[in-house]
Amino acid sequence: MKPEIILYVAVMAGVTYLIRMIPFAAFRKKVKSRFIRSFLAYVPYAVLSAMTIPWVLESTGDALSAGAGFAVAVVLSYKGFSLLTAALSASLAAFVVGLL
Amino acid sequence: MVKKSFKKGFLDGIPIGLGYLSVSVGFGILAVSKGLSVLSAVIISMTNITSAGQVAGVTVIAAGGTLIEMALTQLVINIRYSLMAISLSQKLDSSFTTPHRLLTSAFITDEVFGVASTGAGTINVKYMYGLVTAPYIGWLAGTFIGAALERVLPASVTAALGIMIYGMFAAIVVPAMKTSRGTVIAVAIAAAVSCAIKYIPALEFISQGFSIIIAAVIASAAAAVLKPVKEEPDEA
Numbered sequence: 263m264k265p266e267i268i269l270y271v272a273v274m275a276g277v278t279y280l281i282r283m284i285p286f287a288a289f290r291k292k293v294k295s296r297f298i299r300s301f302l303a304y305v306p307y308a309v310l311s312a313m314t315i316p317w318v319l320e321s322t323g324d325a326l327s328a329g330a331g332f333a334v335a336v337v338l339s340y341k342g343f344s345l346l347t348a349a350l351s352a353s354l355a356a357f358v359v360g361l362l
Numbered sequence: 363m364v365k366k367s368f369k370k371g372f373l374d375g376i377p378i379g380l381g382y383l384s385v386s387v388g389f390g391i392l393a394v395s396k397g398l399s400v401l402s403a404v405i406i407s408m409t410n411i412t413s414a415g416q417v418a419g420v421t422v423i424a425a426g427g428t429l430i431e432m433a434l435t436q437l438v439i440n441i442r443y444s445l446m447a448i449s450l451s452q453k454l455d456s457s458f459t460t461p462h463r464l465l466t467s468a469f470i471t472d473e474v475f476g477v478a479s480t481g482a483g484t485i486n487v488k489y490m491y492g493l494v495t496a497p498y499i500g501w502l503a504g505t506f507i508g509a510a511l512e513r514v515l516p517a518s519v520t521a522a523l524g525i526m527i528y529g530m531f532a533a534i535v536v537p538a539m540k541t542s543r544g545t546v547i548a549v550a551i552a553a554a555v556s557c558a559i560k561y562i563p564a565l566e567f568i569s570q571g572f573s574i575i576i577a578a579v580i581a582s583a584a585a586a587v588l589k590p591v592k593e594e595p596d597e598a
Binding site for chain 1: 380381384385388392398399402405406409410411412414415416417418419422423429432433436437438439440441442443444445447448450451460463464466467468470472518519521522523524525526527528529530531532533534535536537538539540544545548549550551552553555556557560561570573574577578581582583585586587589590591
């Protein structure tokens with residue numbers, strides 16, 4: 263590993279650990295502010311959305327196969343298929359469209 | 363259903379571990395395709411244990427972002443774990459001494475939290491260590507397999523596997539959108555802001571890491587104002 267990568271990973275892991283550890287070790291009360299509770303509840307979904315759209319289109323090196331794969335994942339997720347099924351099916355669809 | 367033994371925890375963790383095994387293959391491929399070594403990819407999985415944060419972190423590294431950007435990105439993306447940790451801390455019995463809390467907190471993920479925090483009664487440390495074992499092994503093994511295969515598999519296959527982690531994101535987000543109008547709002551605004559930053563030339567100076575932070579903060583704040591959650595945070 264290059265030294266600069268070690269720095270990046272140290273910051274990444276350190277911040278992520280503290281976020282989990284501090285409240286788990288110390289915090290015993292519930293968050294009272296309704297706005298903060300709501301904000302925190304929505305953050306994971308907003309983050310996943312912003313990480314996926316539009317960047318998923320670059321994930322296979324070809325927007326058409328990526329779009330097809332992602333569409334399959336969305337439809338299967340909507341129909342209630344598992345995380346594993348949705349992820350593998352997205353790959354399969356992207357692979358097939360990539361061959362066309 | 364008493365959550366008091368290592369064995370019970372381990373068995374409960376197996377489905378999570380299998381899911382992580384497949385998804386982390388996608389992370390391993392992504393990391394190596396962005397220029398990281400196999401060792402770096404595995405160490406990131408070993409020390410972070412979170413899909414979204416790791417994908418964003420690798421993105422920041424690949425883009426040559428600053429350490430401040432890395433810290434802020436991880437803070438925003440992973441802050442939800444604070445909420446889960448607070449919630450889960452209410453379910454722990456007296457076997458969770460401070461050293462055990464310091465160690466087990468590192469393994470709190472969305473799925474582990476979901477399994478550990480639901481159901482009646484408290485959990486003890488044996489159950490917690492059992493629960494996180496299979497997910498951790500699956501996460502590391504999948505990362506290694508994906509990172510190692512990136513150089514071996516044909517480009518057409520690794521390209522297709524690169525989308526897998528986004529398929530998993532869809533499987534987390536879409537079902538939640540069916541039951542929560544606020545989630546729909548948050549997801550839609552985040553996607554719109556993210557696209558705006560990427561495609562509007564005047565905003566193209568904003569890096570991808572900051573783009574995620576800006577989109578998520580605006581979208582979550584808007585959704586929190588428009589649709590405040592009614593339930594306890596662990597049920598939102």
